[in-house]
Amino acid sequence: MMSANLVELTRRRGAASTPTAVELLASAVAERGALTDEDIRAVAARTGLPEAAVHGVATFYDDLRAPRGARHVRVCTGTACFAATAGTHVEALAEGLGVAPGERTADGGLSLAETVCLGFCHSSPAIRDGETIDAGPGVLQRVLAGAATSAPEPPARSILPVPVLTEPGDWSGFRRAVTLRSSGDLLAEVREADLRGRGGAGFPAGRKWEFAATVPAERRYVVANGDEGDPGSYIDKHLMERSPALLLEGMALAGYAIGASEGFVLVRSEYPASRPALEAAAREARAAGLLGTDILGSGFDFDVTVVESAGSYVVGEETALLACLEGLRGTVSARPPFPAEHGLFGMPTVVNNVETLCSVPYIAQHGAGAYRALSPGESAGSKLVCFNERFARPGVVEVPFGIRVRELCDEVAGGLADGGGLKAVQIGGPLGGILPAGLLDTPFDFAPLAAEGCMVGHGSIIGFDEATDMRELARHLLRFGADESCGKCFPCRIGLERAHAMVAADAPVDRERLEALLETLELGSLCAHGGGMPAPIRSLIAHFPQELGLA
Amino acid sequence: MTRLTIDGVEVEVAPGTTVLQAARAAGRDIPTLCFDERLAPFGACRVCLVGVQDAPGPIASCTTACREGMVVDTQAPAARRVAGAVVELVLSELAAPPAEHTELAAVARQFGVGEPRWPGAVHPEREDLRHPYLAFQHGLCISCGRCVRACDEIQGAFALTATGRGFTANVAAGIDAGFRESACVSCGACADTCPTDAIAEVSLLALAESATI
Ligand SMILES: Cc1cc2nc3c(=O)[nH]c(=O)nc-3n(C[C@H](O)[C@H](O)[C@H](O)COP(=O)(O)O)c2cc1C
Ligand code: SF4
Ligand code: SF4
Ligand code: FES
Numbered sequence: 001m002m003s004a005n006l007v008e009l010t011r012r013r014g015a016a017s018t019p020t021a022v023e024l025l026a027s028a029v030a031e032r033g034a035l036t037d038e039d040i041r042a043v044a045a046r047t048g049l050p051e052a053a054v055h056g057v058a059t060f061y062d063d064l065r066a067p068r069g070a071r072h073v074r075v076c077t078g079t080a081c082f083a084a085t086a087g088t089h090v091e092a093l094a095e096g097l098g099v100a101p102g103e104r105t106a107d108g109g110l111s112l113a114e115t116v117c118l119g120f121c122h123s124s125p126a127i128r129d130g131e132t133i134d135a136g137p138g139v140l141q142r143v144l145a146g147a148a149t150s151a152p153e154p155p156a157r158s159i160l161p162v163p164v165l166t167e168p169g170d171w172s173g174f175r176r177a178v179t180l181r182s183s184g185d186l187l188a189e190v191r192e193a194d195l196r197g198r199g200g201a202g203f204p205a206g207r208k209w210e211f212a213a214t215v216p217a218e219r220r221y222v223v224a225n226g227d228e229g230d231p232g233s234y235i236d237k238h239l240m241e242r243s244p245a246l247l248l249e250g251m252a253l254a255g256y257a258i259g260a261s262e263g264f265v266l267v268r269s270e271y272p273a274s275r276p277a278l279e280a281a282a283r284e285a286r287a288a289g290l291l292g293t294d295i296l297g298s299g300f301d302f303d304v305t306v307v308e309s310a311g312s313y314v315v316g317e318e319t320a321l322l323a324c325l326e327g328l329r330g331t332v333s334a335r336p337p338f339p340a341e342h343g344l345f346g347m348p349t350v351v352n353n354v355e356t357l358c359s360v361p362y363i364a365q366h367g368a369g370a371y372r373a374l375s376p377g378e379s380a381g382s383k384l385v386c387f388n389e390r391f392a393r394p395g396v397v398e399v400p401f402g403i404r405v406r407e408l409c410d411e412v413a414g415g416l417a418d419g420g421g422l423k424a425v426q427i428g429g430p431l432g433g434i435l436p437a438g439l440l441d442t443p444f445d446f447a448p449l450a451a452e453g454c455m456v457g458h459g460s461i462i463g464f465d466e467a468t469d470m471r472e473l474a475r476h477l478l479r480f481g482a483d484e485s486c487g488k489c490f491p492c493r494i495g496l497e498r499a500h501a502m503v504a505a506d507a508p509v510d511r512e513r514l515e516a517l518l519e520t521l522e523l524g525s526l527c528a529h530g531g532g533m534p535a536p537i538r539s540l541i542a543h544f545p546q547e548l549g550l551a
Numbered sequence: 552m553t554r555l556t557i558d559g560v561e562v563e564v565a566p567g568t569t570v571l572q573a574a575r576a577a578g579r580d581i582p583t584l585c586f587d588e589r590l591a592p593f594g595a596c597r598v599c600l601v602g603v604q605d606a607p608g609p610i611a612s613c614t615t616a617c618r619e620g621m622v623v624d625t626q627a628p629a630a631r632r633v634a635g636a637v638v639e640l641v642l643s644e645l646a647a648p649p650a651e652h653t654e655l656a657a658v659a660r661q662f663g664v665g666e667p668r669w670p671g672a673v674h675p676e677r678e679d680l681r682h683p684y685l686a687f688q689h690g691l692c693i694s695c696g697r698c699v700r701a702c703d704e705i706q707g708a709f710a711l712t713a714t715g716r717g718f719t720a721n722v723a724a725g726i727d728a729g730f731r732e733s734a735c736v737s738c739g740a741c742a743d744t745c746p747t748d749a750i751a752e753v754s755l756l757a758l759a760e761s762a763t764i
Contacts, residue, residue: 005700005703005704005707005709006703006709037726037728040726041726050709050710050712050734051725051726051733051734052709052711052712052723052724052725052726052733053709053712055712055714055723055725055726055727056712056713056714056723059714059715059716059723060714060715060716312716329713329716331713331716333594334592334594334611334614336616482717482718483717484716484717485716485717485718486716486717487713487715487716487717487718487719487720488595488694488696488720489594489596489597490584490595490596490597490598490637490640490641490693490694491597491633491636491637491640493694493717493720494640494641494643494644494718495640495669496718497671497672497717497718498640498643498671501669501671501672502669513668513669516636516668517636517668519632519633519636520633520636520637520640522608523600523608523609523629523633524597524600524609524633524634524637525597526594526595526597526611
């Protein structure tokens with residue numbers, strides 16, 4: 001929870017303060033297993049933040065709250081892992097290890113923590129043992145035997161004639177723009193390309209950039225949102241780890257277009273490989289003269305800093321993301337002012353999703369027309385989707401808009417691995433509605449999905465097989481919603497706790513009371529977390545009323 | 552100047568005025584919990600929701616600036632229904648009803664909130680009486696953030712912080728070792744603004760207790 005003054009205080013310190021208070025606390029936990037008052041005081045002294053504020057930070061993020069043993073095991077409680085095991089892997093692991101989630105053994109040798117989505121949804125269930133992320137068949141036995149092995153990364157491919165987002169970047173769009181075009185020209189091109197944000201809200205990127213470019217200010221920033229908190233999604237993970245140069249190129253282009261010389265990537269800590277990959281790519285780019293000062297003799301300066309979060313879904317929301325970058329609690333702030341006007345350290349800031357920014361190099365290289373033509377459907381460009389482990393061919397796939405969800409599930413992903421029928425899919429993250437099997441002919445695009453109470457969101461597609469218990473799914477989603485609520489606004493802070501209790505109770509669910517609660521969340525919440533969590537529950541009420549046990 | 556209509560009455564306000572300020576200036580009552588006119592608007596409680604013509608849903612009047620031609624309905628049914636439900640939720644998180652003289656109790660009366668429709672977990676009682684005249688009953692805290700902001704914005708002491716997240720959110724002084732171990736200067740700004748008496752001046756608390764006996 002931030003007051004205007006605390007924000008001003010951090011802003012006066014300016015951008016020079018990485019590592020952030022969040023990162024400093026995270027390193028202390030990693031080194032010593034838990035935070036002491038001394039750690040809090042030391043971080044306060046180092047960052048210039050008040051001690052109370054640092055204590056507030058230490059109680060907000062998952063990674064800072066759970067104690068760590070010499071061996072720290074993290075088990076994924078994300079929706080893809082739920083779809084695979086109905087959650088049984090969590091209990092089995094806790095029992096096998098002899099330690100409950102959130103706890104550490106008395107001798108400090110072992111600790112277990114729940115974590116929401118390790119990004120190995122193509123191979124659920126996933127468990128991180130120390131630095132090793134293991135996943136898929138046999139994972140429990142291996143971890144219990146102390147023999148975890150690194151799970152293979154998911155395959156990635158494009159079904160477009162020429163891949164755009166599944167090829168690593170080569171900086172050619174940036175070279176062309178920065179040497180041949182004005183920033184205004186590039187901005188106009190991005191506007192014309194109709195590129196809509198891929199982080200969930202679908203806001204036109206060009207309009208956001210234009211706004212940030214025209215607000216008078218001494219500095220501007222570009223922030224890549226690499227928080228990818230949606231359980232079941234590993235799209236941005238793929239981009240950050242396997243095409244980091246493409247993201248840096250997109251950020252540099254955004255910087256050039258809006259007149260920013262500094263960029264930040266906020267990466268979630270659940271992806272330990274993302275930050276090193278981005279930093280290596282940034283070093284290479286600096287060596288090649290593509291980041292730094294007077295890039296390619298253009299007079300344009302730009303560089304990128306990578307910052308890690310510490311475990312919070314809502315930090316993906318843009319105002320919370322900026323608070324996390326400033327080292328503060330990841331709570332949401334009311335908008336306006338929008339970040340494009342008043343963002344990082346109070347300066348105009350473009351916050352874009354990783355995939356949005358990765359789409360820009362193609363636009364800079366080939367133009368708006370070519371970009372729009374990538375999809376025959378209503379919306380412009382291409383979209384990365386990813387499938388969970390239930391499918392025969394899970395992985396990251398670049399697809400055009402307008403393709404039917406059925407084609408995505410049956411042909412692109414090869415149907416369910418066990419040959420059985422799909423019961424339903426959840427598209428675009430936990431705030432997305434659930435599409436029952438009977439509606440799979442819906443086109444994959446913003447408007448048609450919205451008409452079914454669903455969304456493109458960030459593009460994850462989680463298939464549920466016939467064995468899925470829909471009341472359990474509702475309980476799972478509401479548990480996630482309540483655990484992750486930032487706690488700032490009252491409807492979400494209390495309402496998700498109550499909605500979870502209603503569904504988790506061993507009793508029929510009073511439909512009228514549940515719907516009144518959902519309305520309060522939808523219409524009352526400050527951000528789309530509380531506002532969006534009712535969407536999948538409404539789908540379940542509409543399509544699976546019997547299974548929900550409504551009364 | 553910005554012209555708008557509030558509950559059928561045309562009003563004129565200076566640019567940047569919020570809908571809440573404009574409505575209150577026009578004599579319309581909009582209940583609030585996280586708002587304190589001495590502090591920057593926060594938008595957390597959502598009790599100040601009002602209807603605005605052509606808006607997709609109710610808006611928080613405390614954080615919304617007036618726009619030219621806006622048509623505001625402070626009694627819009629959806630806004631009142633949702634705001635009332637929020638107050639009901641807030642009462643349901645407390646182990647006991649708030650003391651009659653508190654702002655929370657007054658707002659609950661305004662909405663006529665009865666038995667909560669969504670009972671459930673309540674905040675554990677935890678009392679901190681280490682300070683000579685500031686008492687902190689953590690179980691009464693509804694995380695409105697007013698004390699934290701008053702400490703920062705009025706006093707500049709930065710002695711308080713929000714803690715935790717979700718339903719377990721609360722407030723702490725310093726590193727949660729009580730007011731005396733924090734940067735608190737004993738000004739009482741937090742107690743003065745608290746709408747539930749979670750933080751209260753000990754003398755006033757004793758007075759209030761004797762009054763209810
Ligand atoms: C609860 C919540 C979580 C979010 N998580 C993410 C996220 O992980 N990644 C992301 O890019 N956007 C996320 N967003 C959306 C951001 O607020 C913001 O709209 C987005 O980063 C803007 O970039 P875009 O326009 O390129 O999509 C989230 C929003 C909410 C309300
Ligand atoms: S809706 Fe939930 S996550 Fe969003 S501001 Fe409110 S409490 Fe925070
Ligand atoms: S102690 Fe009082 S003023 Fe502070 S957040 Fe809690 S209820 Fe609000
Ligand atoms: S007074 Fe507006 S949200 Fe609390």
